[in-house]
Amino acid sequence: MLSIEQIRRDPEFVRQALATRGEEGPMDELLTLDSQRRQAISQGDELRARRNQASRAIGQLRAQGEEAPEDVVLEMREVGQEIDVLERQTRELDERIHSILLELPNLPREDVPRGLSEEENIVVRQWGEPKSLDFPAKPHWDLAEEMGIIDFQRGVKLSGSRFYTMSGYGAKLERATIAWMLDLHSREHGYTELMLPILVRREVMEGSGNLPKFADNLYRDEEDDLWLIPTAEVPITNLYRDEILPPGSLPRYYVAQTPCFRREKTAAGRDTRGIKRVHQFNKVEMYKIVDPETSDDELDRLLADAEDVCQRLGLAYRVLQLCTGDISFPSAETFDIEIWSAGCEEWLEASSCSNCTDFQARRANIRYRPAAGSRPEFVHTLNGSGLALPRVIIAILENNQQADGSVIIPEVLRPYTGFDIIPASGG
């Protein structure tokens, strides 16, 4: 959420920053509502002050055994009604302002490349060479099906399109990869491992920025109004909701594996084959809660931690800096990591690392106290996939496939899988 103070102070700046994302900020409306709101508050406060004064006087009279003067009581009764009216006005104005603010995305950092579509994203570096095989490379949907480690048909039978099941070596590979990633981040990169609820309340979704704007991409349990998380970022963002973290408690680094649920309504028809885009997938997510001063540096390190995963797996990748129009709703700056996969011959987005600055902190009201006795300030939050499993599995299968239809397991995973090759018939 953007701060109304900033909008009040420099509406033109905010308008232009939003424009770089292709968003129109209704600044004039906001400013009008804001000034009306402040006026209503002012008047209400004044009347309440009067009433408090009168009531206190009555209290003193009563203490001395005297009656309250009739005319004062009558007058205050009227004042009370005026206060009610002003309070209702204030509440309405508050709600209108709030609902507009909830729909506005974060402002991009200064150095984010300007641009309205993904065409303007910039490749900032590449690691490794895209693998080319000396035999016809199969896409994973063929390869995995032939091996018997992914069953698309039966996934559809259970849950509909874009669901799948894994078995045997495939299921073990995914479990091993998750465990290895969690160990890497928690043991070597300094993150605290979390186990989290994957069903959350409505206000939790608001705090992270998924509601109200992106309700159509979420699954929901109507009866209890619980929502299935699209990423672990959602519950982690809200861990410290409405709290003031004491001095010395930042930075905090977290890592968690959760299933992620996305309806992908908007993407109907895209990537329909294989497991690249599905309704349920596993993801290892890294998350940081940091001092605002440090968030730009923290983003670099977050990205480096995600890159480390690719490097150790021996997956060639490139890092993209997303342009203003392509960064996600709560993000001020985002780098994507795309890994090369030899079968579908594509760069697959396996990680997205974002600095959300104080955007989520404002929504979720997460603050910290820089020093004992000082005023609370909003924290900065960052998140990054470390990594999304299906696309890593795709890349491992497609890049490491052999001419005989088997797949070599990356060395770092072998202690976790307990096997170093998936035979051509591995289900």
Next chain:
RNA sequence: GGAGAGGUGGCCGAGUGGUUGAAGGCGCCGGUCUCGAAAACCGGUAUACCCGCAAGGGUAUCGCGGGUUCGAAUCCCGCUCUCUCCGCCA
């Protein structure tokens, strides 16, 4: 799902209509004392909003929302959350 109890400041805990933002204690910060520390003593210690250049002033907040009243932490109603017991259950 059934029955009961309860939600007060960072924590514990008092408070059933009138200077209660809220006693007391703990914790924390500063000071005195000390070579230093502890103890003791003294002082301070919520958040948000509004007006103001500032100094300062005002308002709100005792789970949330509504009601009664000149006035509500205190009374009434609804909701919510937590705990205990029973039931169910991996």
